[in-house]
Amino acid sequence: MRLFSTTPLSCRSRLIPSLLQTSISTRMSSTASRPIVISGPSGTGKSTILKRLMAAHPTKFGFSISHTTRAPRAGETRDVDYHYVSRTEFQTLIDENGFIEHAEFSGNCYGTSVASVAAVAEKSGKTCILDIDMQGVKSVKATDLNARFLFIAPPSLEELERRLRGRGTESEESVQKRLEAAKGEMEYAKEPGAHDKVVINDDLEKAYKEVEEFCLAA
Numbered sequence: 001m002r003l004f005s006t007t008p009l010s011c012r013s014r015l016i017p018s019l020l021q022t023s024i025s026t027r028m029s030s031t032a033s034r035p036i037v038i039s040g041p042s043g044t045g046k047s048t049i050l051k052r053l054m055a056a057h058p059t060k061f062g063f064s065i066s067h068t069t070r071a072p073r074a075g076e077t078r079d080v081d082y083h084y085v086s087r088t089e090f091q092t093l094i095d096e097n098g099f100i101e102h103a104e105f106s107g108n109c110y111g112t113s114v115a116s117v118a119a120v121a122e123k124s125g126k127t128c129i130l131d132i133d134m135q136g137v138k139s140v141k142a143t144d145l146n147a148r149f150l151f152i153a154p155p156s157l158e159e160l161e162r163r164l165r166g167r168g169t170e171s172e173e174s175v176q177k178r179l180e181a182a183k184g185e186m187e188y189a190k191e192p193g194a195h196d197k198v199v200i201n202d203d204l205e206k207a208y209k210e211v212e213e214f215c216l217a218a
């Protein structure tokens with residue numbers, strides 16, 4: 001999941017172990033809100049829009065709690081900031097296809113589990129929002145999370161490049177890498193059924209309203 005949640009990752013997932021799958025499927029198809037998967041090229045404005053959405057509707061939307069192999073830091077609370085697990089436990093979850101996404105940073109593993117996404121609706125009654133990349137979208141589709149998919153597109157690749165550079169957070173190499181990835185994401189977004197809705201973030205106000213409407217319609 002995203003940096004403004006408790007997770008350093010976007011949420012990229014896989015399959016669920018069969019036992020989990022049955023229980024999640026049953027639970028998610030009842031009253032629980034369906035998770036919303038938001039994707040789009042890096043720099044397209046996902047964080048900008050989501051920050052505003054979360055601020056406007058703090059009781060409606062939530063993020064999942066990630067797993068990590070790093071130790072808790074001062075002030076962090078177990079199962080609130082992260083699910084802190086050992087390497088062995090983390091590997092077991094990988095082997096069981098329990099993660100939507102996982103990655104290693106600075107020697108520590110981080111991941112978003114399918115179960116933690118389902119838990120958002122079950123425990124807090126909130127709709128879980130996942131901000132993830134294309135691989136993550138495909139992974140979520142392979143689960144029984146019954147998610148809804150929203151793609152945020154830039155008005156053009158040129159504008160995307162301007163935003164990435166304007167943000168001042170990326171090296172030249174990183175800008176090029178993100179632009180290359182953006183082409184693939186835009187192609188995938190054109191495939192029928194890839195997303196339930198595509199919002200073009202040209203005018204921020206208009207884009208926000210469209211995203212808000214989609215999310216509230218869950």
Ligand SMILES: Nc1ncnc2c1ncn2[C@@H]1O[C@H](COP(=O)(O)OP(=O)(O)OP(=O)(O)O)[C@@H](O)[C@H]1O
Nearest residue numbers: 041042043044045046047048163167201202203204
């Ligand atoms: N409609 C818009 N018009 C102009 N600039 C915008 C618009 N929406 C967002 N931006 C700017 O574009 C930059 C990238 O936005 P943001 O960081 O939200 O993208 P992102 O999709 O979350 O990227 P990443 O996936 O890399 O985190 C920011 O500087 C933001 O202020």
